Structures are given as C-alpha cells and as structure tokens.
Amino acid sequence: MTERILLTHGSGGKTAHRLIEEVFLAAFDNPMLAAMEDSATAEFSGRLAFTTDGFVVHPLFFPGGDIGKLAVCGTVNDLAMSGAVPLYLSLGLIIEEGLPVADLRRIIDSIAATAREAEVSIVTGDTKVVHRGKADGLFVTTAGVGRVRDGVSISSASAAPGDKILLNGTIGDHGVAVVSQREGLTFGGDVRTDCAPLGGLVAAMLEAAPGIRCLRDPTRGGVATTLNEIADRSAVGIRLVEDALPIRPAVAGACEMLGFDPLYVANEGKVVAVVPADRADAVLAAMRSHPYGREAAVIGEVTGDDPGRVTLRTRLGTTRIVEMLTGDLLPRIC
Numbered sequence: 001m002t003e004r005i006l007l008t009h010g011s012g013g014k015t016a017h018r019l020i021e022e023v024f025l026a027a028f029d030n031p032m033l034a035a036m037e038d039s040a041t042a043e044f045s046g047r048l049a050f051t052t053d054g055f056v057v058h059p060l061f062f063p064g065g066d067i068g069k070l071a072v073c074g075t076v077n078d079l080a081m082s083g084a085v086p087l088y089l090s091l092g093l094i095i096e097e098g099l100p101v102a103d104l105r106r107i108i109d110s111i112a113a114t115a116r117e118a119e120v121s122i123v124t125g126d127t128k129v130v131h132r133g134k135a136d137g138l139f140v141t142t143a144g145v146g147r148v149r150d151g152v153s154i155s156s157a158s159a160a161p162g163d164k165i166l167l168n169g170t171i172g173d174h175g176v177a178v179v180s181q182r183e184g185l186t187f188g189g190d191v192r193t194d195c196a197p198l199g200g201l202v203a204a205m206l207e208a209a210p211g212i213r214c215l216r217d218p219t220r221g222g223v224a225t226t227l228n229e230i231a232d233r234s235a236v237g238i239r240l241v242e243d244a245l246p247i248r249p250a251v252a253g254a255c256e257m258l259g260f261d262p263l264y265v266a267n268e269g270k271v272v273a274v275v276p277a278d279r280a281d282a283v284l285a286a287m288r289s290h291p292y293g294r295e296a297a298v299i300g301e302v303t304g305d306d307p308g309r310v311t312l313r314t315r316l317g318t319t320r321i322v323e324m325l326t327g328d329l330l331p332r333i334c
Helices: 014-028 067-080 101-118 173-183 199-208 222-234 249-258 277-288
Strands: 048-055 084-096 121-130 138-148 164-167 214-216 237-241 272-275 297-303 310-313 319-321
Touching: 014 101, 014 121, 048 067, 067 084, 067 101, 067 138, 067 199, 084 101, 084 199, 101 121, 101 138, 164 277, 173 249, 199 277, 214 222, 222 237, 222 272, 222 297, 222 310, 272 277, 277 297
Parallel strands: 084 121, 237 310
Antiparallel strands: 048 138, 084 138, 164 272, 164 297, 214 272, 237 297, 310 319
C-alpha cells in the first residue's frame, strides 16, 4: 500500500482491489460482504425500515469521534427512531486523491468498532477517488436496513395532549465539539461529541413502554427544530421548561460566547421521546439505567393549545416562542 490515496485506488484494477482487501474486508469481514458480489442478499420477515444518509463533516476528526463513527451512528439511529432493530448497512466512500492511508484506516477502524457496538454488519459498499481539491478529504454515504419490532407504531404525527417530552441527556455537545476543533477554540471544559449508536437505548425504552408515540434524533437544527416538526405534524402545542433542559456548563458557555442557542445546536447521540404521561416514569427509569441515558430528563409536555407551536417557560417565569431553525447555524456539522 502507498502512504496516500491515488487515483488508481478508484480505478477498479489491482490497486483498487488491494485497497478493498487490505483496508475494507479486513475491517468488516462477514459472509455477506466476503462474497464480493454486486449486491448483498438477505432474508427478512415482517416490516422493514430503510434509510439513507450522507456525511460531509469538517474536520474529519473531532473530540470524541470522526466521520466514520458519525456515519454509523447517524444511520442506525435513524432506523432506531422508527422502532426498528438495525441490521445491515451499506457504505459508500468518495475519497480525495492524497488522503493519507493512515487516516483512512483510522476511520475504517472506527466504523468497524461502532458497527460492532451497534450490532450491525457492513454488507456492501463502493469506493470512488476524485482529484485533489474535489472532496475535502473524504465524503461518506450510507444506507441502512432494519426490522421494525412487532406491535410498535411510532410516528412524529402521533403526539397527543398530556404526553410528556423526554430527552436522554445533554444537548449541543456535538455541534460545539466540531466547531471547537474546526476553529481551534477552547471553552474551559472538555467538550466532546455525544455521537453514539442508540439502538440499545431505544430497545430498553420500548420494552418499558411499547406505546411510545414519537422518537426523533435531534441532529441538524437541534431539539428546537425536531420539536417544531412534531408539533406541526401532530397538530399540537409543545411547552418546554428551561430549567429542565440538560446542558453542560462548557457547552452553555461556548454557546453564549458564539451567540448560539443550545436548542438549535446539532446532537448525534440524543433521542427525543414523546410518551403517554402514565408511562413516562417507566421510560425515564429505563433510559437512566442505560449508559446513553443516565442524564435523561423530562423537558416538557404536549398541550392542546396553539397547535404547531413550541414555547419555552424561561427561568424568569416568562414564555417565549421557540421557532424552527432558519438559515444554517453550523454548516458541515455531520
């Protein structure tokens, strides 16, 4: 292997095959991938969930994660939000000529480790190489397939007045971690991405309450945008409590310095759950018993007032409207 990616690594010839064998097959070895066919085949029963995603985060590495970990977590979390058990992922790479092979190996190892934690297999993929200056190092595209659990029906259009809004932990960590690395900033604390595969957490939540109404991961646009989408699609109001929002002091300080509202900053390891009030305590306990939900909290409730509107009760006792994000707060964040 050369030290850097060459255009011939995307040619389909001997150099490309060596890259596939020494980097990808070595990391993702499984029978479906090892067959080296043009597509993977699998047998399914029941309802399927299918999702696709693209990742262009800059920089490729940031505190607590990298583009590879992000790609796996983003895809399996989308499946989990529909109540599915994530099973299989595809992986497409657009690599810029000149990328250090050591960086590629590091990212592929991260993908493999995260896939093992998420209990999914990388079963098919593709690699393309473009000229220097055309891909900013590496772009990743994924698709994922999962099996929807029997008896589970989750939709952002299902929220009802009286439901409680639950969140599994602190907000804004991912966006602040990426921007700190990108701009070389420090914020007086160890700010790391919250990037995590949430399939196991969601499984514990659904075991505690199969009747959970909505599950969403508040990525781009943050918690505020996600809740506005739920309020709009369910034709309900949502009332948040500022004191109930879990935010790390370093993240709060960074947002104040940069002029950001943490409610709009991206997350990559968080789930917003809309739960019937009589099951909220059981779901909260299940979340807090899982490593990715120890800081879970009830952050608000669904109301029948002002359909389509999200409001926040502030620490001062006033109420402000929380609109959907307009513009692009933090580009290239995932």
